[in-house]
Amino acid sequence: MSERLWEILISSLPNLLLYCVKVTIPLTACIYALSLVLAFLLALVQVLNIRVLNRAARIYVWLFRGTPLIVQMYIIFFGLPSVGITLDAFPSAVIAFSLNYAAYMSETIRASIQAVPEGQTEAGYMIGLNYFQIMTRIVLPQAAKIAFPTLFGSLIGLTKDSSLAASITVVEMFKAAQQIAAKTFEPMALYCEVALIYLLLNTVLTSLQRYLEKRLSWRQPAVD
Amino acid sequence: MLEVKNLRCSYGTNQVLKDINFRVDKGEVIAIVGSSGSGKTTLLRSISFLHKADGGTIRFFDFEKEITRLKSAEIRQLRMRLGYVFQNFNLFRNMTVRQNVMEGLVTARHMDKEEARKITDEVLKKVDMLGRAEYYPDQLSGGQQQRAAIARSIAFRPDVLLLDEPTSSLDPELTREVLNILTRLAAEGITMVVVTHEMEFARNVADRVIFMEGGVVVEDAPAAEFFNRPRQEAAKRFLRTVTGDFG
Numbered sequence: 001m002s003e004r005l006w007e008i009l010i011s012s013l014p015n016l017l018l019y020c021v022k023v024t025i026p027l028t029a030c031i032y033a034l035s036l037v038l039a040f041l042l043a044l045v046q047v048l049n050i051r052v053l054n055r056a057a058r059i060y061v062w063l064f065r066g067t068p069l070i071v072q073m074y075i076i077f078f079g080l081p082s083v084g085i086t087l088d089a090f091p092s093a094v095i096a097f098s099l100n101y102a103a104y105m106s107e108t109i110r111a112s113i114q115a116v117p118e119g120q121t122e123a124g125y126m127i128g129l130n131y132f133q134i135m136t137r138i139v140l141p142q143a144a145k146i147a148f149p150t151l152f153g154s155l156i157g158l159t160k161d162s163s164l165a166a167s168i169t170v171v172e173m174f175k176a177a178q179q180i181a182a183k184t185f186e187p188m189a190l191y192c193e194v195a196l197i198y199l200l201l202n203t204v205l206t207s208l209q210r211y212l213e214k215r216l217s218w219r220q221p222a223v224d
Numbered sequence: 225m226l227e228v229k230n231l232r233c234s235y236g237t238n239q240v241l242k243d244i245n246f247r248v249d250k251g252e253v254i255a256i257v258g259s260s261g262s263g264k265t266t267l268l269r270s271i272s273f274l275h276k277a278d279g280g281t282i283r284f285f286d287f288e289k290e291i292t293r294l295k296s297a298e299i300r301q302l303r304m305r306l307g308y309v310f311q312n313f314n315l316f317r318n319m320t321v322r323q324n325v326m327e328g329l330v331t332a333r334h335m336d337k338e339e340a341r342k343i344t345d346e347v348l349k350k351v352d353m354l355g356r357a358e359y360y361p362d363q364l365s366g367g368q369q370q371r372a373a374i375a376r377s378i379a380f381r382p383d384v385l386l387l388d389e390p391t392s393s394l395d396p397e398l399t400r401e402v403l404n405i406l407t408r409l410a411a412e413g414i415t416m417v418v419v420t421h422e423m424e425f426a427r428n429v430a431d432r433v434i435f436m437e438g439g440v441v442v443e444d445a446p447a448a449e450f451f452n453r454p455r456q457e458a459a460k461r462f463l464r465t466v467t468g469d470f471g
Contacts, residue, residue, distance in 0.1 A: 119314035122274050126308035127328030127376060130300060137331060141318045 005189055012180045012190065016173055020197060023090075023172040028162050030094050032155055035101035042106035047113050057106070064103035070164055072096045077168040093165035097158070105154055112147035113139060145216050152209045156202050163198075173197065225250050225415065226271070226384050231280035231291070233263075233270045240266045242439045244280070248384060248417055253410045255426035255447070256419045258436035259462060264419040265311075267436070268388050272308050273299045285383075304332070307377030307385040311392050313369040315361040321348065321372045322357040325379045333380060347375040351405050367398030371405055378414065385409070387418040423466050427451050435459045 042060065045053040064072070077092035087095070116139045124134035163174035171179075177194035181187040227247035233240050240263045248254055256264045269275040270291075271282065277291045284302055294302075315324050322344055329340035348354040351371040361369055370390055377385060390406065391399040403425050410416060410429045420426055426433055426447060433450040435443040435458075443450060443459045454460045 117314075119310060119312060120316060123308075123310065123314035123316065123373075125274070125300075126272060126303060126306065128300065128304040128332030128380070129327070133331055137327070138316050138318065145318070 005186065008180075008184050008186055009189055009193055012177075012184075012193065015180065016176055016194060016197060019171065019173040019176040020201070023170070024159070024162055024174075024201075027090070027093065027165060027170070027172055028155075028159050031097040031101060031162070032158055034094065034098040035105055035154075036151070038098060038102035039105035039109055042102060043109035043113060046106075046110050061103045061106060064100050065107075069096065069100045069161070070167060072100055073164065073168050089165070089168050089170045092168055093162075093170050097162070097165070101154060101158060105151060108147050108150045108154070109143070112143040112150075115146050116142045148213060148216060149209070152205075152212075156205050156209075159201055159205065160198055225285060227283040228271055228291075229281040229283075231267070231270060231282075232278040233266055233275060233280075234278055235266075239278075240439050241270065241277070244439075244441055246434060246441060246444060248415060250383075250415055251413045252432060253416045253418070253430045254432045254434060255430035256417065256434045256436060257421070257423070257426055257462070257466075258442075259465075262436040263439040264436055265388050268308075268386050268417065268419055272303065272306055272386055274308075304380070305383045307380070307382035309370070309373055309377050309385065309387040309390050311389040313361070313366070313373045313393075315369055315373055315376070317361050320358050320360055321353060321364070321375075324361075324372060325376045328376060328380050343379055344375075347379045348372075350378075350408070351375045352401075365398060366394045367401045370394065370398075370402050374402070374405060374409075378409065383415060385414055385416045387416060387420075389419050389421065391420070391422060421466070423451075423463075435462065437462070 042057045045057050048054075073093060073096040076087065076096045077089060080087065080092075120138050120142065121134055124138050129137070162172060165172055166175035166178065169175075174194055177190045181190040184190070225248055229245050231241055231244040244263075244267060246254075256267065258264050266275055270277040273294070280291045282289060282291050282294075282302075284305070287302075289298070315321070316327065319327065322341075325344040325347060326337075326340045329335040329343060330337055335343075345354060345357070348357055351374050353368065353371050353375060356364060356368060356372070359368075361372070364372065374387075374390070387406070391402050394402060399422070403422060406416070406418070406425070407429050418425075418430070430447045433443070433445060433447050434441055435450065435454075435456070437458050443454060443456045445455070450459065451463065454463055
């Protein structure tokens with residue numbers, strides 16, 4: 001590899017890392033937190049079978065899983081101004097991503113809650129617990145364990161997908177790489193470099209997942 | 225103490241319980257026997273409101289009400305006084321044995337933690353599970369899980385302990401250890417209604433046997449009488465089948 005290429009790679013690295021820390025990570029964190037809350041609410045109204053809300057949640061999931069994320073992003077960022085709602089690129093991305101991810105994640109949470117055997121609830125009733133106590137002390141902790149790997153998978157997916165925000169002018173890590181590539185005429189090197197940073201980020205996340213899964217495990221080493 | 229009258233129950237259009245009447249007195253051990261599909265489990269589930277009955281009256285001490293008219297608060301009050309042991313244990317999988325037992329005392333009955341712990345240790349000792357108090361259900365054998373489940377349901381001193389085929393998912397050796405515990409509890413005077421296929425247990429431990437077939441109580445008799453001189457033809461047939469005496 002030529003010296004010039006090395007120089008470009010090395011000099012661009014701090015810049016890319018800066019955008020990673022300043023934009024990509026906060027963007028991902030905001031989206032994940034919001035979509036988790038929304039997904040939980042969507043799952044809950046379905047599990048509790050609250051009449052009108054249940055139906056609304058089904059329609060919501062149908063709509064946001066059935067249309068492309070990038071189209072949803074374009075509608076919010078480029079489309080909404082025509083009806084008088086103008087949002088900056090960053091909040092537009094957060095909203096579009098959160099709405100979209102919540103639809104998927106609510107299905108994970110709903111299925112996990114429903115995967116907890118009915119017998120657990122029945123046993124809860126028979127020792128005198130009420131529905132709220134059964135949910136918070138028995139069903140949700142067990143559902144959390146079931147949902148955890150899939151929900152964490154969503155976080156890993158989101159970290160990479162956040163690069164799509166570049167398409168509505170959010171300057172995050174990938175957009176920064178694009179700009180440097182355009183200036184230096186070295187797309188191959190720059191895109192590989194940014195790919196490596198994403199890979200590194202997700203390697204850290206994967207280890208974190210493994211660690212947390214162990215912590216979440218109820219099965220403890222035998223005591224005797 | 226506990227009495228149901230004209231209890232009716234169905235799954236869809238299939239009527240599983242047809243006009244059941246029975247009562248349990250304090251200190252009694254009742255074995256409910258009968259072939260599969262006779263409605264034994266449904267009977268237990270409907271008097272603990274896990275399955276919605278179509279109609280009938282329930283009397284518990286001096287509380288009496290039409291079963292379909294019970295409010296959810298009343299159901300919860302009644303359940304507070306019923307212990308229930310499931311065929312497949314249903315221990316809370318996210319809790320240790322000790323936490324399983326304490327849950328009904330601390331969360332449901334707001335008992336002081338120290339006191340609940342003392343009671344928990346006592347009942348775990350009673351079912352020989354104190355040494356496994358910190359284990360999670362997944363780390364235990366079926367017999368151990370069932371013994372822990374029994375501890376959980378007697379910890380709050382229910383007026384009646386309902387047991388739904390407590391040994392059906394256990395192999396013979398583990399069945400024995402659970403039956404030994406139940407025999408011990410019966411000797412202590414705990415009121416029990418046991419749905420069971422263990423005829424030896426029914427014969428030796430139960431005071432009364434209720435024989436069900438096709439959703440009705442066919443025979444309700446003292447245990448010795450039921451096993452030695454069954455009155456109904458269906459009961460005789462059933463006993464011949466389960467005791468393997470085809471002569």
